[in-house]
Amino acid sequence: MRVATLVGATVALPALGHSAMADTLEASAAQRVATGKPVLFTADQDALVADLADVIIPTTNTPGAKAAKVNEIIDVVLKDCYKKPDQQRFIDGLTQTQKMSQDAYGKTFSQLDNAQRIEIMKKLEADAKAQKAEMARAVAGQQDVQIPAAKRNVTPFFSMLKDLTLMGYFTSEIGATQALEYVAIPGRYDGCVPLKPGQKAWAI
Known part of the structure; x- marks a missing residue:
């Protein structure tokens, strides 16, 4: 796992100092590789x-x-860069996903076909949008919304999942070198480079 790359991608997350974060991420990644087990998730949650x-x-x-192997990156980053309440909200989201799958199809998410999985993901996305809208109304002081102040600025599970997936993928070797254009030793910095039709975005 190329965890050192993650340090630059996670500096905006709730975390330790930059150097300490790098050491912590590397240690957790090494632990995961050595044991073959997740550092935060259970095996079922990881899958x-x-x-x-x-x-x-x-x-x-x-x-x-x-x-x-984005799940491995999410496991390490969530453990070392997120606070306990955020970790618990993510894990609660996994539990809710399984419940939605069972209620809708009588199967776990991993047993669903691709179309069914997409439908569950659409429901998770809709729930996240509704939660954000409700929080915005609460912050605006609308009297019909009763949300404790501590819960008015939290990131919904689906939003966390999507953000972590994109971060994990595009900082992975596969994402950086196959989904994006990659130059191992870049030359000068060009702030704005026109792309040809169909050209991939540049890895950074």
């Missing part, structure tokens, strides 16, 4: 995150999120 991420970035003409 579910891999399947969820693969719906967000499926394999097309380039490998998807599961091939890039």
Whole structure:
């Protein structure tokens, strides 16, 4: 796992100092590699995150999120860069996803076909949008919305999942070198470079 790359991508997250964060991420990644086990998730949660991420970035003409082992990156980053309440909200989201799958189809998410998985993801996305809208109304002081102040600025599960998936994928070797244009040793910095039709965005 190329965890050192993540340090630049996670500086905006709730975390330790930059150097301490790098050491902590590297230690957790090394632990995961040595044991073959997740550092935060259970084995079932880890497998579910891999399947969820693969719906967000499926394999097309380039490998998807599961091939890039995005679940491993999410496991480490969530453990070391997020506060306990955020970690719990993510794990509660995984539990809710399984409940939605069972209620809708009588199966776990990983047992669903691709169309069914997409439908569950659409429901998660809709729930996240509704939650954000409700929080915005609460912040605006609308009297019909009763949300404790501590819960008025939280990131919904689906939003966390999507953000972490995109971060994990595009900082992975597969994402940076196959989904994006990659130059191992770049030359001068050009702030605005026109792209040709169909050209991939540049990895940074």
